Amino acid sequence: MGPQRPSAAVAPVRHLVAAAETGDGARFATLLAESSAPVRVRPLTDGVFHSAVRSAAAGDVRVSVVSGSPCTVTRGLDLIGSGDPGVLVVALPRTGRAEVEQDGRRCLVEPGGLVNYVTSRPYEVTFREAYEMVVVSIPLTALGAHADTLAGRTAVAVATDTGPRDVVATLFGTLAAKIDGCTAGEASCSTEYLADAIVSLAIAELVDIPPHGAGDDLADRVLAHCLAHLSDPGLTVESVARAHAVSVRYLHKVLAPRDITLSAWIRTQRLERICRDLADESLRGRTASAVAARWGLTDARHLSRALRAEFGTTATEIRRSGRRAAG
Known part of the structure; x- marks a missing residue:
């Protein structure tokens, strides 16, 4: 039919x-x-x-x-x-x-x-x-x-x-x-x-996707888990491995074909969201430390250094450019 x-x-x-x-x-x-x-x-x-x-x-x-x-x-x-x-x-x-x-x-x-x-x-x-x-x-x-x-x-x-x-x-x-x-x-x-x-x-x-269970991709589930828990300061490679009942070594092996180092990937995801929120005029009343804490980075002392290393700019510069764009 x-x-x-x-x-x-x-x-x-x-x-x-x-x-x-x-x-x-x-x-x-x-x-x-x-x-x-x-x-x-x-x-x-x-x-x-x-x-x-x-x-x-x-x-x-x-x-x-x-x-x-x-x-x-x-x-x-x-x-x-x-x-x-x-x-x-x-x-x-x-x-x-x-x-x-x-x-x-x-x-x-x-x-x-x-x-x-x-x-x-x-x-x-x-x-x-x-x-x-x-x-x-x-x-x-x-x-x-x-x-x-x-x-x-x-x-x-x-x-x-x-x-x-x-x-x-x-x-x-x-x-x-x-x-x-x-x-x-x-x-x-x-x-x-x-x-x-x-x-x-x-x-x-x-039609040719494997049926229930066989099509589950551990790498996809790991990355989805990390995105859902970015605000948790306790999110680490070790905690992710425990959540999926695998060893850290096996976790690295699963992500290797995607050229992903999980700790660096988590760090980048957090910094991307911090950068976005710092540039958001509606969040101007929040301190940079509060924005960083929202995404799981509780130690904001090195925030601007991390942002400069990742994106070539500091928290202050991001906020200043966000205000210029809004104006």
């Missing part, structure tokens, strides 16, 4: 934009509910929260571009009704990394990678930095006999740098770039075939 063909009608482009709001993310949650499914949004930074959603549809297949400030998007059991239609979401971060958790798995998706999750079960997506992501939503009913298989391959990061998946990533990126050119009423065979192509490519991209 092949995939069910969505109807050819093209919905108008939806510019669901909330350029700025207070820090509760309520407006963004409303936009996401209108474009996909009800969720809760928790901002991860203080001050003004930015978000935007643009989307267009060919029949029941929807392509959206979602962007915004660091946040966590959660769909819990209380938001999932028995009559909710199941939707497969295939996401491609363009900027910023995404942490996706569903069905007991958690992965870290780098820009250009792919991941899928379904709206009929609880999930959580976290962005710890400003991001833009292409989201393709496909009803499970359109996937035919592949629906159960694909719905069981959630929260597994898929690289797209080689092979057929590069074609998938390129198509998704092109669709996102063309959203603003779509108009209502373009019912045509080409639109019908495009919807079929999207569904077919999603099947091709996901």
Whole structure:
């Protein structure tokens, strides 16, 4: 049984934009509910929260571009009704990394990678930095006999740098770039075939992912764990190894193919976020020490030296340049 063909009608482009709001993310949650499914949004930074959603549809297949400030998007059991239609979401971060958790798995998706999750079960997506992501939503009913298989391959990061998946990533990126050119009423065979192509490519991209358990990537889980615990001063290579029940030596071996030294990687991630917060005018009232402590660096005596070594600038210079940019 092949995939069910969505109807050819093209919905108008939806510019669901909330350029700025207070820090509760309520407006963004409303936009996401209108474009996909009800969720809760928790901002991860203080001050003004930015978000935007643009989307267009060919029949029941929807392509959206979602962007915004660091946040966590959660769909819990209380938001999932028995009559909710199941939707497969295939996401491609363009900027910023995404942490996706569903069905007991958690992965870290780098820009250009792919991941899928379904709206009929609880999930959580976290962005710890400003991001833009292409989201393709496909009803499970359109996937035919592949629906159960694909719905069981959630929260597994898929690289797209080689092979057929590069074609998938390129198509998704092109669709996102063309959203603003779509108009209502373009019912045509080409639109019908495009919807079929999207569904077919999603099947091709996901069907050969190993089933539950076998596709878990320890390196992805380790990096996601570190990003989730950057604010913890006790985050060390040793604590990460203990959390994943492996030795420090094995942890280094797992990360070696990615050319990652974990202690240096954690340090860089923390300094990147400290640098971002120091340049944020809405956080000007916080001392550099307080900003550093927020990201797990409790000894701020050497902060400017560390920033200069990493980025060639000091905390004072970062704050001064941030004020000039705001002015």
